[in-house]
Each structure stands twice: as structure tokens, then as C-alpha cells.
Amino acid sequence: MLEKKPIIFLLLATATILIGTMITMVAPFKWINDPKLKIAEVKPYTPLQLEGRDIYIREGCNNCHTQTVRPLLADVERYGDYSKVGEFVYDQPFLWGSRRTGPDLARIGGKYPDAWHYKHMADPQSMVPRSNMPKYAFLQRPLDTALTSRKMKALHFPYTPADIEALKGKTELDAMVAYMQKLGSDIPWRKAAQAAVIGELKNPYQEDxxxxxxxxxxxxxxxxxxxxxxxxxxxxxxxxxxxxxxxxxxxxxxxxxxxxxxxxxxxxxxxxxxxxxxxxxxxxxxx
Amino acid sequence: MGQQEGYADDVVKGFIIWSIVWGLVAVLLGVLISLQLAWPQLNFPPYFTYGRLRPIHTNAGIFGWGIGSFMAFFFYITQRLTRTRLWSPKLARFQLCLFNVVIALAAITLAMGMNRSKEYAELEWPVALLVVVLWVIFSVNIIMTIVKRREEQMYISLWYIMAALVGVAVLYLVNNVGIPISLTKSYSAYAGANDANVQWWYGHNAVAMVLTAPPLALFYYFLPKSTGVPIYSHRMGVIAFWSLIFMYLWTGAHHLLWTPVPDWVQTLAMAFSIMLIAPSWGAVFNGYFSMNGQWHQMRDNYLVKFLIFGITFYGLQTLQGPSQAVRTFSGFIHYTDWVPGHVHMGTLGWVSLVLFASIYYIFPRLYGREIYSVGMVNLHFWLAVIGQLIFSISMWIAGVQQAAMLHATNPDGSLHYSFMETMIELYPYWHARAFGGVIYFASLLVFIYNLIKTATSGKPAPVAARP
The missing domain is CATH 1.10.760.10 (Cytochrome c-like domain)
Structure with a gap:
């Protein structure tokens, strides 16, 4: 019967597609938006951080870097505490990525001092000799702030005119580094994860x-x-x-x-x- | 056959030619970015870095080569299965122009860094809107042709065509909802884990509605046309069709295993991914059983060789895919080169081999000439298969090796290798992949040369006599 009625067929096919869609795409909003999963310490991006994030998107950094730490030993030891739902509520779009050609960056914030990032971004091979990351020295150019207020408003992030004024003279690289330092550092995981070494320590290789x-x-x-x-x-x-x-x-x-x-x-x-x-x-x- | 029966075939020619052009661009860019991974000094910022070129590679491949040629074949197949001239050839010609404008705009805007960052949905909103217009006029043309058809029964290929039309529309519209900031910048309307879940519902079902349903429509049409015997089981095709389009939509979150997306969504995705083996292999078996008593054609009919290798790669793909969708295995190989290896078996193996067969079938007919060189067809076939296998196999080995190194621990529980120690091991595999890509690119050059010679100096002949 269906083989002779194209319109009914189309409606049925659409309905079939919508069942899985409703259950696995629409329904999860309710779970993900659960107020219990909110994390009070997680703050929206500042204007400088948001501009940095937009440069990250523009350059397609997410093609090589993920931003989600899985609750697996290798991930947690290498990158830090596993990622929580509440940490991403200000991420429009999400930037979890799908391939780690480079390391995960979900918790890069606070790992290195700013100076490390400036040097590494301009010439990665000077820091990590066999890295295959492109050089991003061209980011040392003035940051375009024409749309910053509009962006902050559209995302409902709090800011003051002074924040926008403070962007004067900043480079794109400044914004990028500010974004890097914000990543994953809202919750105090680094302190919690810091390995306390207890007991007396003796160098086993002394004079060796x-x-x-x-x-x-x-x-x-x-x-x-x-x-x-x-x-x-x-x-x-x-x-x-x-x-x-x-x-x-x-x-x-x-x-x-x-x-x-x-x-x-x-x-x-x-x-x-x-x-x-x-x-x-x-x-x-x-x- | 052809124009004399009143079918609108000029536009089919146009789409075929342009999709091949974009396919060539996609593979050329693929080779370039594979070289960039192996030799970072080949990045030329700001426009020609890996980060900006990779989305152009995927968009040119999926939308330029994939969708472009599917548009050609949907027009070709629909007219013949309905015995009806295209509803509006004029609209189709406009669609061809718009299609090329959109793909060119996509390449330019992505190189300039206008990028929504969501995989396979990177295009900024003005370009994305043009994509929507393109899809609407395409769908209207096909559906109106089917509504006005002169053949009452709708063959299975038309089912897959119609499902792809509505499926792509739903996916694209929902995933592209955004907040425009300017003409060149917008933000996704969804945040964080919600955005991730919507994106991979889209991303994985783009695989269903662009890289599975349309090539299956072509396969079900061109296999019987090429062998001269009907498809093994219509009923198996029907069951496989409904279960395929039902189950696919549940599986998106297998791209998000171990992420903060709710566990139950991940588990459902895992279960449905395993279940998908059944409808996928329904199509594979239907293909194999249709070859009963016809296997000798693998030797003397090059079309069959492309189609059967294609469906075999589809079969392997739909076993490997579900295995990757299992939490434990995903925890091991996700985020490594294993995944690009998997993807390219689907695109270079399954989808492209079926498209090559379909083009080899209709191209001589559209031009009323015989294929210029069967030897070159065979050369194309083997270069493509070998190039793809070098690519995929080197990536699978690279993925397993890196995964094993990343997960290796010392007796005290600390990690045995730093990230860089695992990464530098990949260089030889990246060289091998680039080599595989170059071979695949060479296969395309042979393919294109053969088609040009066929169009310009092939022996004029009515080819309808082919078995």
C-alpha cells in the first residue's frame, strides 16, 4: 500500500525519524538542564576571554584539541579532574572536539604561566621540538573589539563599559591566552588533586x-x-x-x-x- | 534511454561534472592537510592552516562531491523509476547554479575563518540559509515528480531518496539554530552538553541521511541495472529500510561516550548502534544474494566490481562502527587516528566506489558513447582501493598504538608515556596516510581523463545493450 502513496509514505518516514529524535535529542535537555548540576563557581566569560574563544573557533583549534576529560585513569592523570556538565553551561557552541592530534585543553587553565603560552603559541616547536602545531605568531595583531558588546549582550554575560574600554591595545594573542587560562579553572580541582607527598623523602639515587x-x-x-x-x-x-x-x-x-x-x-x-x-x-x- | 524519451538529463550531466570537480578539490585538500600534519611547516597562516583547511576538506567532500552527485542521481533515477519527466528542469538548472555558488562560498568563508565550529555544520548562517533554499527547491522538484509519476509502484530506491530528503531537512534546520551577531558571526542557540548532544544527533545522522541512504538508493538501482538480474529480496529491502531509518536516530551519543552527556543517552546510543548491524547487513546480504549465479560478473563487468567492493566496505564499516560505539572500546580508541581510518573506509570505500560505478553506468549513456578505456577503469579501481586501504589500515594501526601508549601505566599507577611521546610515534603513519591519499588522487586523475576522452572521442554507440 505504502509503495503507492508517496505523501503518506513521507509522513510515516518523518514520524519514524522523530521517535528516536524526541527520546535521545529532545528529552535529554531536561536532564542536562537539571538545576542540581549547576556549579556556582563556574562563571561566564569576560569580554577578553570571549574574544579569545572566538579566535579559537575562527582558527579551528577544535580540529586538533578536545575539551572534555573523560572519567578514565589515563585522561584524569594526564589532563586533570574529569569534566562535569555544569562546567559547560556558558559554552555556545560547545568545543569538545573529536580528535586529539594535540592534547586535551579542558583543564589547561592554570597549568602553565602566561609567558609559556605566548612563547608556545608564536612558535610551538621552540618549546616542544617535535610538535606539529602550526605557528600562530600572526595573532600578535590588534584585537578587533567592534562586536564585543553585542556578543556579550547576545549571550547574556555580565560586563561593564570599562571592561570593553580595557580591551584597547590588547592583541588577539592576549585574548587567546586569557581564554586558555580560564579553561577548566573555575572549579578548584587543581588544589584538590594536588598530590600530597607524606612521610620522609629520601633520594634513592643519591650519588648514583x-x-x-x-x-x-x-x-x-x-x-x-x-x-x-x-x-x-x-x-x-x-x-x-x-x-x-x-x-x-x-x-x-x-x-x-x-x-x-x-x-x-x-x-x-x-x-x-x-x-x-x-x-x-x-x-x-x-x- | 536518455534525452530522446523526454527526460531532463542535461542538468544530470551538470551535477555530475561539478561534483567531480569538488571531489577532486576535496581529495587534493585532504592530501595537503595530511602533509601538514606530518610537516607543520606546510601551514601558511592565517588562511592555509590545518585548522581552517580541514573543514573545507570535509565540506567539499560531503557536500560538494557527495551531495552534488546524489543530486545528479536522484534526478536521473527518479525520472526513470517514475517514467516521468522532471517536474521542473528550469528549477533544477537554477539549483545547479546555486549549488556551485554555495560550495564556492563555503570554501571562501571557511578559509577566512567564518566558522560555527560544529563539525559538518560549520557554515555561517547566511551560507547555511542558502543551503536550506537549495535543499527545499531540490526536495520540491523530486517530490513533485514522484507525485505526478506514471509508474504507480515506488521502487525501494525512491524510498531511500524520500527519507534522505526529509531527514537532511530536519537535521540541518535543528542543528543550525543560532544567534546571529553579524553577517559573518553567530553563536549556537544551545549551550554545552545540550549543544554537544544536538550536534552529534546531527553529525551521526548526516552519516545516515547523506552517506548511507542515498548510496543505498543508488546501489539498489544500479546493481540490478548492471548485472541484469533483479534484486534478491524486495521484502528484505523493506524491512531493512524501516529499521534503518528508525534505529539510526538513537545512536548520535555514541560520539559522546564518557562525556558529561547523561549516561542513559550514551547507553541507548550504544545499544541501538549494535542493533543497527541488522538493517545494515540486510542491505549487504541483499546485494550478495543478488549475485547468486552472477559472481562471474565480478571478473567481466567492472560496474559490478565497484558495486560489490562498495557494499563490502559498507558491511565492514557497519561492523566496525558498532564496535567503536561500545563504551570500553570507545574509551580506548576514541580521539585517536583510528576514527579517521574508519571514516575514510566509509567515504573513500563505500560511498565513492558506488558513485564511481553509477557514473560509469550513466556517463556513456548521457553522451551516447562507449567508455573510452576499460583498462583505465580497472586501473582507477585498483588505485582507489589500494589508496584507501593504505590510508585506513595505517590509521587503524596508528590509533591502536597511540591508544595503548596513552593508557599504559607504571606499577605505581603513574602514566608511562607523556602525550608527546605518544604523538611522535604517529609521524611514520602520517607519511603512509599521505602516500595513500596521493594514490587515491592519482586514481581520480585516471577516472577524469577517461571520462573526458569518453565525452570527446569515445566510439559513438547505443550502450543500452549492456546486460
Whole structure:
């Protein structure tokens, strides 16, 4: 019968398509918008952050970077606390992405100091030699703020005329870095996740020169971009004449110094590798 | 056959030619961006970076090559299955112009960074509006032709055509709702997890309504036309059709496993993805069983070779897809190169092979000439299949290797590899992928050369005699 009635067929096909649509696309709004899932600490974007986000969209950063940390060991240890519904309520559009050619950025905020981002964005290979990220030095041009107020209004984000005035003289790169630092940092997860190292710490490799080469290799890969090839310091402080005890250097490397812009390397490297790199730093200083 | 029976076929020619042009652009850009991933110095900011070119690659492929050629074949098939001249050839000619304007505008605006960021729905609202106009005039033309048909019974291909018309319309309209800021900038109307869920309901069903239903319509039409024997089971086709369009719409959230989208939505998506194996393989079996007693044609009929390889890739695709939709496996391979490997088996393998067969079938008929060189058709076939396999297989291995490295832990629970240590392992695979892409591009050049020679200097002959 259907094979002879095109209009009835069309209506039936549409109805068939709409069943799954209603249940899996329309109904979830109710679950996702549940007021219980709101997170009070999560704030809307400031004008500068929003402009940064729009540049992120314009450049198609989401083609290589995701912004959602899954509740899986490898994700949480590598990127930080898993993502929550309430953290994305101001994201129009969402930018979760689908391919991690580069690392996830959901929690990049606060991981590195601003200076790291400026240098990395302009020339990624200067920081991460074998990175395949394009150079975004051209973002060092004046930020176009003609539409900023209209954007803030359209999204119902609070702002003052002074905020817009403050954008004068900012570059696109300033906006991008402001956006990076906002990502995932509204909730105090970094503090909660900071690994507390308890008990007495003793360098297992003290006076052991056989692991120096391995320590140097780790240092070159993970530390040199901020502290310099020769530990002379650059974005981070010089380590050339560090006079802290081994245990303290270990503690800082393992758990990070969120206030000082030092990332935690404990989850990523593990105790053994951290000790090896501490050993290398301290040996370098004693030389 | 052809114009003499009063069918409007000039516009079919136009769509075929332009879709091939856009297909060539898509593959050329694909090769370029694959090289950019392997050699970042090939990025030329601001306009020619990977981030801006990749959406042009996907849009040119899906909308330029895919939809463009489906428009040609919907016009061709609908006229013949209804024994009716196209409702309005004039509107169809206007549609061809508009189509090219839209695709060109898409490429230009995306290169300029006007981008909504939602995958396969990147176009900013003025261009998206033109897409809607395009789709409406296309749908009206096809549906009016079907309404006024002279053949009462509607063959299964027409079912898939009509489902694709309404399906694409619903998906595109809902996912493109936005808040315009200026002519070149808008924000999605949905936020966060809602936006993600709407987007992947759209994204995955674009696969259903653009990359599954239309090629199936072509397959059901051109397989019997090519072999000369009818399709194995009409009833199996009917059951597979309804269950396919019913189940597909539940599966979008398998792109969002382990994300903050509600768990029950993810679980439903997982379950329906597994169930989709049945209708997908309904079509595969229908294709295989239609070959009963005809398998020798794989050797002496190149059209059959393209179609059967195409449906085989579809079968593999619809087994691999559901396996990726399972939480555990998704947790492992999602976000790695495994997924581009999967996608390109569908697009370069399934969809494009069926399109090549369909073009090889109608092109000589439209021009009233015989195909210029069967040897070149075979060369095209093998280059395309080999290029695609090099691409997909290297990406699957790369994906599994990177996933294993990303998940590797030390005895104390810390991670064994940093992100960069896993990424640098991908370079050799990226070289292999670029190589596969170059081979596929070469296959297209052979294809195009053969078609040009057919149109200009093929032997004039009534080809209707083909079995």
C-alpha cells in the first residue's frame, strides 16, 4: 500500500525519524538542564576571554584539541579532574572536539604561566621540538573589539563599559591566552588533586651517576622549555644554583606550585622518573 | 534511454561534472592537510592552516562531491523509476547554479575563518540559509515528480531518496539554530552538553541521511541495472529500510561516550548502534544474494566490481562502527587516528566506489558513447582501493598504538608515556596516510581523463545493450 502513496509514505518516514529524535535529542535537555548540576563557581566569560574563544573557533583549534576529560585513569592523570556538565553551561557552541592530534585543553587553565603560552603559541616547536602545531605568531595583531558588546549582550554575560574600554591595545594573542587560562579553572580541582607527598623523602639515587643520563633526558623533554637547557631559567626560575634539599625539589616537581605556575609532574612521570630528574638537577648544581 | 524519451538529463550531466570537480578539490585538500600534519611547516597562516583547511576538506567532500552527485542521481533515477519527466528542469538548472555558488562560498568563508565550529555544520548562517533554499527547491522538484509519476509502484530506491530528503531537512534546520551577531558571526542557540548532544544527533545522522541512504538508493538501482538480474529480496529491502531509518536516530551519543552527556543517552546510543548491524547487513546480504549465479560478473563487468567492493566496505564499516560505539572500546580508541581510518573506509570505500560505478553506468549513456578505456577503469579501481586501504589500515594501526601508549601505566599507577611521546610515534603513519591519499588522487586523475576522452572521442554507440 505504502509503495503507492508517496505523501503518506513521507509522513510515516518523518514520524519514524522523530521517535528516536524526541527520546535521545529532545528529552535529554531536561536532564542536562537539571538545576542540581549547576556549579556556582563556574562563571561566564569576560569580554577578553570571549574574544579569545572566538579566535579559537575562527582558527579551528577544535580540529586538533578536545575539551572534555573523560572519567578514565589515563585522561584524569594526564589532563586533570574529569569534566562535569555544569562546567559547560556558558559554552555556545560547545568545543569538545573529536580528535586529539594535540592534547586535551579542558583543564589547561592554570597549568602553565602566561609567558609559556605566548612563547608556545608564536612558535610551538621552540618549546616542544617535535610538535606539529602550526605557528600562530600572526595573532600578535590588534584585537578587533567592534562586536564585543553585542556578543556579550547576545549571550547574556555580565560586563561593564570599562571592561570593553580595557580591551584597547590588547592583541588577539592576549585574548587567546586569557581564554586558555580560564579553561577548566573555575572549579578548584587543581588544589584538590594536588598530590600530597607524606612521610620522609629520601633520594634513592643519591650519588648514583648511572641514572644521570636518564635524568637529563627527562629534563630536556619536560623541563628545559621553561627552565632552560642549561638550567639557566627563562619562563621559570633558574635552577642552576638551587639550594633546596632533594626532598623539597621532589615535592615541588611531583605536586607542582599552582600559585607559581609550576605544573605537577607526579601523575605524568611517576615517583621514579621524578627522582631521576631531581637527581640530575641537584647533580648539575653541585658540579 | 536518455534525452530522446523526454527526460531532463542535461542538468544530470551538470551535477555530475561539478561534483567531480569538488571531489577532486576535496581529495587534493585532504592530501595537503595530511602533509601538514606530518610537516607543520606546510601551514601558511592565517588562511592555509590545518585548522581552517580541514573543514573545507570535509565540506567539499560531503557536500560538494557527495551531495552534488546524489543530486545528479536522484534526478536521473527518479525520472526513470517514475517514467516521468522532471517536474521542473528550469528549477533544477537554477539549483545547479546555486549549488556551485554555495560550495564556492563555503570554501571562501571557511578559509577566512567564518566558522560555527560544529563539525559538518560549520557554515555561517547566511551560507547555511542558502543551503536550506537549495535543499527545499531540490526536495520540491523530486517530490513533485514522484507525485505526478506514471509508474504507480515506488521502487525501494525512491524510498531511500524520500527519507534522505526529509531527514537532511530536519537535521540541518535543528542543528543550525543560532544567534546571529553579524553577517559573518553567530553563536549556537544551545549551550554545552545540550549543544554537544544536538550536534552529534546531527553529525551521526548526516552519516545516515547523506552517506548511507542515498548510496543505498543508488546501489539498489544500479546493481540490478548492471548485472541484469533483479534484486534478491524486495521484502528484505523493506524491512531493512524501516529499521534503518528508525534505529539510526538513537545512536548520535555514541560520539559522546564518557562525556558529561547523561549516561542513559550514551547507553541507548550504544545499544541501538549494535542493533543497527541488522538493517545494515540486510542491505549487504541483499546485494550478495543478488549475485547468486552472477559472481562471474565480478571478473567481466567492472560496474559490478565497484558495486560489490562498495557494499563490502559498507558491511565492514557497519561492523566496525558498532564496535567503536561500545563504551570500553570507545574509551580506548576514541580521539585517536583510528576514527579517521574508519571514516575514510566509509567515504573513500563505500560511498565513492558506488558513485564511481553509477557514473560509469550513466556517463556513456548521457553522451551516447562507449567508455573510452576499460583498462583505465580497472586501473582507477585498483588505485582507489589500494589508496584507501593504505590510508585506513595505517590509521587503524596508528590509533591502536597511540591508544595503548596513552593508557599504559607504571606499577605505581603513574602514566608511562607523556602525550608527546605518544604523538611522535604517529609521524611514520602520517607519511603512509599521505602516500595513500596521493594514490587515491592519482586514481581520480585516471577516472577524469577517461571520462573526458569518453565525452570527446569515445566510439559513438547505443550502450543500452549492456546486460
Amino acid at each position: 651517576k648511572t641514572v644521570l643520563a636518564e635524568g637529563k633526558a627527562i629534563y630536556d623533554k619536560e623541563c628545559a622549555q621553561c627552565h632552560g637547557k642549561e638550567l639557566q631559567g627563562e619562563i621559570g626560575p633558574s635552577l642552576a644554583d638551587i639550594d633546596k634539599p632533594d626532598a623539597e625539589v621532589f615535592r615541588i616537581t611531583y605536586g607542582g606550585l599552582p600559585a607559581g605556575g609550576m605544573p605537577a609532574f607526579g601523575d605524568a612521570l611517576g615517583k621514579d622518573k621524578v627522582w631521576k630528574v631531581v637527581n640530575y638537577i641537584k647533580y648539575h648544581q653541585r658540579r
